Amino acid sequence: MPVSSRETVALARCLHYHPQEVRHGLQKVMQPFGGIETLVKPGQKVLLKPNLLSAAPPAEAVTTHPLVLKVMTELIHEAGGKVFIGDSPGSDSQEKAHQVCGVQEVVQETGAEPLFFSKVNYKKVRGYRLWNIPLAAELDQMDIIINMAKLKTHSLTGMTAAVKNVYGCVPGKTKGRYHFEYPLPADFSRLLIDVYLAVKPAFSIIDAVIAMEGAGPRGGKPRQLGLLMASCNAVALDNVAASVIGFRSEHVSTLSVAGELKLSGSDLSAITVRGLQLEDCRVSDFDKGPASKGSLGRLVALFPVARLRNIIINRRPYPRIDSDLCNGCGVCYENCPAQVINFIGSIPDINFDGCIRCYCCQEFCSKSAIKLTKTK
Numbered sequence: 609m610p611v612s613s614r615e616t617v618a619l620a621r622c623l624h625y626h627p628q629e630v631r632h633g634l635q636k637v638m639q640p641f642g643g644i645e646t647l648v649k650p651g652q653k654v655l656l657k658p659n660l661l662s663a664a665p666p667a668e669a670v671t672t673h674p675l676v677l678k679v680m681t682e683l684i685h686e687a688g689g690k691v692f693i694g695d696s697p698g699s700d701s702q703e704k705a706h707q708v709c710g711v712q713e714v715v716q717e718t719g720a721e722p723l724f725f726s727k728v729n730y731k732k733v734r735g736y737r738l739w740n741i742p743l744a745a746e747l748d749q750m751d752i753i754i755n756m757a758k759l760k761t762h763s764l765t766g767m768t769a770a771v772k773n774v775y776g777c778v779p780g781k782t783k784g785r786y787h788f789e790y791p792l793p794a795d796f797s798r799l800l801i802d803v804y805l806a807v808k809p810a811f812s813i814i815d816a817v818i819a820m821e822g823a824g825p826r827g828g829k830p831r832q833l834g835l836l837m838a839s840c841n842a843v844a845l846d847n848v849a850a851s852v853i854g855f856r857s858e859h860v861s862t863l864s865v866a867g868e869l870k871l872s873g874s875d876l877s878a879i880t881v882r883g884l885q886l887e888d889c890r891v892s893d894f895d896k897g898p899a900s901k902g903s904l905g906r907l908v909a910l911f912p913v914a915r916l917r918n919i920i921i922n923r924r925p926y927p928r929i930d931s932d933l934c935n936g937c938g939v940c941y942e943n944c945p946a947q948v949i950n951f952i953g954s955i956p957d958i959n960f961d962g963c964i965r966c967y968c969c970q971e972f973c974s975k976s977a978i979k980l981t982k983t984k
């Protein structure tokens with residue numbers, strides 16, 4: 609690639625989800641890396657890995673916008689590649705997510721193929737630790753993985769963008785089990801970094817045309833940032849994205865862990881930004897939400913004593929159910945890894961004694977009926 613540094617991030621303006629604007633923006637952010645022809649060679653199978661957290665319509669800004677996927681697919685097809693689109697949502701089925709999030713239309717209009725993750729392959733990785741990570745076996749059929757993330761706040765990690773998006777390559781309910789095993793931001797983020805190192809996407813793009821602020825990643829508010837961002841290095845890309853919305857890197861737990869491991873891209877001052885100036889893209893009033901702070905995660909890393917960990921878990925906000933908003937769908941009950949949600953009549957009830965504050969319930973509630981509060 610023409611840009612030799614692995615620590616380069618490109619930024620481009622894209623104010624609306626309009627086909628010409630998105631095409632221009634995507635071409636702009638790929639330009640410093642040699643353009644699509646450098647990234648994709650004729651005949652290659654390319655997986656576009658969007659954020660399909662749950663079956664939410666594009667206007668809610670929960671998932672990567674289908675127009676960004678559509679235009680990227682067209683560009684790859686023009687370069688001679690063959691596009692597949694796949695992700696493993698947290699709660700809904702892959703088929704339903706494809707349908708509601710607009711992927712099905714992209715597939716019909718472009719000739720891309722949906723890729724449903726159904727099998728598991730274990731991949732050895734030496735990241736935070738040396739271990740075998742369960743990944744979708746279908747990834748092995750691809751020549752290139754392009755990570756198509758969405759920029760959002762996140763209750764557990766502070767922010768979700770390129771690094772965390774790769775977690776969807778861990779298929780099915782295993783994701784929930786890991787939430788149970790690693791309830792603290794630092795521990796969970798070490799897992800996320802290991803998954804990222806195992807998947808190693810060739811290129812990452814963040815859809816921040818409309819981002820999500822506030823109570824992300826599911827119940828926040830859409831916020832127009834008018835940006836597309838890209839890099840070969842997802843850590844560097846997230847570092848720049850965090851800076852745009854006003855997070856210091858140490859307050860995003862994935863970046864904090866990347867710094868611990870001294871990964872390329874974890875030092876903001878060493879990143880070259882191309883396209884737009886970072887200063888011109890920063891927003892000062894982005895609502896970063898009730899996000900847990902990276903400093904707590906670092907404290908746990910320094911003092912890995914069980915009692916202290918429990919104190920820190922107990923200091924974190926509690927999920928509370930707003931019975932006026934809840935429709936009794938049961939998604940929180942089905943996806944609570946600690947199984948501490950029960951139903952009293954038609955409204956769920958949380959047993960706080962066993963709640964590990966993983967916030968999966970808040971993440972999957974389509975009615976934004978779960979709020980995080982300081983008290984039970």
Ligand code: SF4
Pocket residue numbers: 929933934935936937938939940941956972973974975976977978
């Ligand atoms: S809190 Fe949300 S996810 Fe749980 S039952 Fe109510 S609406 Fe469904």
Ligand code: SF4
Pocket residue numbers: 927943944945946947948949958962963964965966967968969970
């Ligand atoms: S109630 Fe919510 S925050 Fe508590 S363990 Fe269950 S899913 Fe996690």
